[in-house]
Amino acid sequence: MAELQLTDIRKSFGAVEVIRGVSLTIRSGEFMVFVGPSGCGKSTLLRLVAGLEAISDGTLSFDGQIVNNLAPSKRGIAMVFQSYALYPHMTVYDNMAFGMQLAKSSKDAIKERVEKAADLLQITPYLKRLPKQLSGGQRQRVAIGRAIVRDPKVFLFDEPLSNLDAALRVATRLEIAKLHHSMNGATMIYVTHDQVEAMTLADRICVLRDGVIEQVGTPVELYEQPQSLFVAGFIGSPKMNFLTGKFAEPYGASTIGIRSEHIQIGPGEGAWTGKVIHSENLGSDSYVYADMGTGEPVIVREDGTKKHQPDEAISIRPQRGQVHRFDSEGRPLGRQ
């Protein structure tokens, strides 16, 4: 419902500049994910959008209206915190109703909105309970419910899944994706350090590093055409294999990057030889860690039925057209 325009946003804490000139347009109704290693400024950027931190320089506008100095509650945002941040002394119902009560909405209107949100998130049976009587996943759903009740133009999620266990994380991730579909037009900004969450949820991903944007694009764009060595290494699991020196020279690059699924095992033209360090069998796939004499092991994805023993000799070759080439500055030279 709102288009966000960030223009040369900067944020300093004392002498330290944490956000160093971020310009970004978040389209109306888009699911934008900020992703990056810890300390890259992604949470700070979200807090700037929320209004919990003051912007040092640059402008932030919602639908063309500059909101730099607007209080968080006036911006039409709702935020879901990593630690849920529910009010411990209030029931689930009151937690969700608190914002509307402060806005002096009528009792009936509050009741209707809270019940609708509770229904959507399947937390209706818990409305009378206190947060401490709920499990982690239920608490997180209440926190999301509190955000929905505010009927915001922009949803902000600050690593909402990192306190949940692995199974619950996948389930809640799915719910957030469903929520985005069911709330037609709500813009969502989601901060995470988990690139799997980023890939699965995002319409577009914004990769941040040291307070600047490395690349913005759809998950597939980032995966297939990383604009820097950093993005190439950050997006994708397992990490992209980087090779330098004699491996990269034939490709006319200083570094080449190959994803584990783009490497074939078996001798052939242009094959490299090394030995197996370890292999992980995940059932459907297995990951083979091969020592090519480069320091870092090369990870190769293979069919789960194959077995490899440590110290076994192995030859591998990259698939044609799937080798990402980078120059010495980490800039892309295209695939070959």
Next chain:
Amino acid sequence: MFELIRFYNLFNTPWALIFSYTIFSLPFTVWVLTTFMRDLPIEIEEAAIVDGASPIIIIWRVFMPLLWPALVTTGLLAFIAAWNEYLFALTFSSSNAARTVPVAISLFSGNSEHEIPWGTIMAASVLVTAPLVLLVLIFQRKIISGLTAGGVKG
């Protein structure tokens, strides 16, 4: 201290003790309460800000309910300290009307100089603990830790 009390004309009035006890218990209560306040998660405050709460509403409707157990506990401790205090009470009062219980008990005397009325002193001592017991009974539901449990992770 005594000079000050005399100067402000507070000698032998309840105000002498009210002021001195307040001043003496303040550092302790502030110190205890700040530790409690530091433990309040900042995200809860931020959530309230996003919900549109003003600082006063945040304090009254969000933080006060969470701080109640701490307030009651420190309040009781300060009360016990003041209730049982002896030295100031002895120094700053002279008449029966202004005297506190510990001083009054110490001034119990027997029929002769050589007799200490243990029975009466013990009976009085037991009686003065009654208000304390009563207060703790009234507030015992509030004196619980972990009221913030459930609001944030863990």
